[in-house]
Amino acid sequence: MDSEAWRIIWFTLAVALASTALILAPSVALAWLLARREWRGKSLVETLVSLPLVMPPVAVGLVLLKLLGRRGVVGGFLHNAFALDIVFTWKAVLIALAVMSFPLAVRGARLTFEGINPRFEQVARTLGATQWRVFWTITLPLGWRGIMGGALLAFARALGEFGATILVAGNIPGRTTTLALAIFRNVELGNDVAAFRFMLCSVIFAFATVWTSELIFARRRRLA
């Protein structure tokens, strides 16, 4: 494989990893709020968070494009205040991947938190621990496998994202091309061998990620 192919592979891995790291803390926090708290607007937030799972990715991409473009609310502000442009850069790839994989990370963490007997947390409170301390010493250690499992699925989702990315970041060789976009471009150009190579790479990455997450979940089931 040529250096451009390697670059695409590294870029995809790096940006997928970065997006997973970016959403990890917010997804855990939101999952905790959804699993452990009753608040106004909860079902609305729940629905909004799940939308990227069920909407056409291209539609999500269009929403992001409208928001992040120079004429969009967020993009316009960033451009004027910090001379920062998002759309059609690697930052747009990062945001597209983060938004598309966020629901999976939230879901994994939420299911885990819901599976933890609330009595553990309640008893810890009566033993003198603040809510914050309980979270770090009880909830998180008991739930880390589920959180990691969810994060791995989110990572796998990010590796394969196509629809939202192509809309908001384009398919710019050397700048925003990810594995999925490279497959698409090579198929379009009739470079079947190259397309096939990229496809094999995605299969390997996807397989490794999902398999690892399965192993983590399987061990959790055994422990439970």
Add this chain to the structure above:
Amino acid sequence: MNLRLKDIHLPLGAFALELDLVITRRATGIFGASGAGKTSLLDLVAGLRHLDRAHIELDGEVFTDTKRRIAVPPHRRRIGYVPQDGALFPHLTVRENLHYGFDLIPPEERRISFEQVTRALEIAALLDRRIDFLSGGEKRRVACGRALLAQPRLLLLDEPLAGLDSGLKSRFMPYLLRLRDEFGIPMLYVTHEAGELVELCEEVVVIDRGRCIAQGPVADLFEERMERRHELRRPAKPPL
């Protein structure tokens, strides 16, 4: 001890927990059928339930007063809670479980020492074990020890003998008596077994469908109750 529960109203599905109680004895039993609201009563003393209407105070310190918008959070109440299954933290060893609350107490406020508890409850040999390797009785002893080490002002015990067979039950009772006599911490003891109350408690509060239907010394109440039980058991029609 002086625990006041006034004007309590907590909806529990089919009925509501409605209480007006003053508990002053060192060992008080909360007696009633399953689902009568006994565990909910412990939960609200510990501050684990949100209440629409309540006034709860212990020895003059107001824990909950919905009218004055007071709600002392559970971690500042110093109430030791031993829930039904013990709820030991499964990711920690016995020692770590015992230290969980103990370590949060400033050393100068620790009246009950680690050694005192492990000796009284005979759990010193279990300290480095993982929770999954404990028997049912051991788990409960560790759960009691963990609550004691957090230096509570009041202990809440939710059916600590439930699920143990009768042999284990009789072996566990001495630990509970030690808890009462050696550490001198007042306790609320939830159960639906009259026998346990007679052995352990001075006073009983009988709860039925969320209401207190009787309160008084164990001997007085249970004499009556036992008689009534016999009446109930008497067959309606003589066998032919």
